[in-house]
Amino acid sequence: MSDGSLIDRFLEMMAAERGASRNTLAAYRRDLVQAAELINGSLGAASADDLRKLMAEYQSLAASSAARKLSALRQFYAFLLDEGDRDNNPALDIARPATQRPLPRILTHGDVEQLFSRAGEEAAGEAPPVNAVRLLLLLELLYGSGLRASELVSLPRRAVAGGREFLIIRGKGDKERLVPLSERARETLDRWLPLLTGASPWLFPSGKGHLSRVRLFQMLRELAARVGIDPAAISPHVLRHAFATHLLEGGADLRALQLMLGHADIATTEIYTHVDSRRLVELVNRRHPLARMPLGSADVDLTTSSA
Incomplete structure (x- = not known):
């Protein structure tokens, strides 16, 4: 069977069984097609030595890019092994390029x-500009609910649920989750909904579809410039990161944060735990039970034993 057919079968499995998104499938296809073009012979029949030579071709890439390509190969060969098209997974013999996951900007x-002060001023008054109210709501949902840019711009009007206390979010892998809607966001939403015209199903319509991620990015940078913040320091993900970081600083539970962010693995959420050491020391001193116990308390005598 040709490499093209094997790749198609693998991607069909990823879509049907693992719920991989369109962007994820496209990325896998690019990586595997490129590997098939570079390898000496058939990708489906490649040996570990073939893959080592292939990875040598990727030395000029960033470690994270090379690691992603190796991950695609490992999953591809695992699929062929499960399907009986191979009796081993040669990619498991290849060392993963060392990567260090960078922390998002803060x-x-x-x-x-x-x-928020500038966005609120621009959206104030009895008849504010429609775009100003939209921007304020986008800001509320990015920072107040921690949505991904793709989740935010593609929100349908029916996403508002539970008496407007929650948003129904369809995230990565087409999985749904409930995200709390703050009182501030609900108030801005109540101002925004009457401004929507037409029969568009989207909460943020634009043209024949919904607002694009690129336009959202531009709007945030334009707002940053208006308040004197470096536009390069602002993005939808930076606001999502601020949502997570500031919640943790306020004492939020990591597991609850994982659910709100829509992370499949809590290890992904742990990247947001980069609080400074002084705060951690302060937290132990204030919250640990020993902090409320007098030093040298007679209630605890470690010098005696009942044995």
Whole structure:
């Protein structure tokens, strides 16, 4: 069977059984087709030595890109092994390129306050510009609910549920989750809904579809420039990161944060635990039971034993 047919079968499985998104499938296809073009012979029949030579071709790439390509190969060969098209997975013999996951850029509380202050001013009054109210709501949902950019721009009007206390989000892998809607966001939503015209099913319509991620990115950078913040420091993901970081600083539970962010693995959520050491020390000193126990308390005597 040709490499093209094997890749098609693998991607069909990823879509049907694992719910891989369209973007994920496209990325796998690009990586596997490129590998098939570079390898000496058939990709489906490649040996571990063939794959080592292939990975040598990727040395000029960033470690994270090479690691992603190796991950695609490992899953591809695991599929062929399960299907009986191979009796081994040669990609397992290849060392994964060392990567260090970078922390997203950080917005301070002051930065966030400036963004909201300006957006609120622009959307104030009895007849504010429609685009100003839209921008304020987008900001509320990015920072107040931690949505991904793709989730936010593609929100349908019917996503608002539970008496407007929650949003129904369809995230990665086509999985649904409930995300709390803050009182501030609900108030802005109540201002936005009457401004929607037409029969578009989207909460943020634009043209024949919905607002694009590129336009969302531009709007945020334009707002940052208006308040004197470096536009390069702002993006939808930076605001999502600020949502997670500031919630953790306020004492949020990591598991609850995982559910709100829609992470399949809590290890992904742990990247947001980069709080400074001084705060951790302060947390132990204030919250640990020993913090409330007098030093040298007679209630605890470690010098005696009842044995």
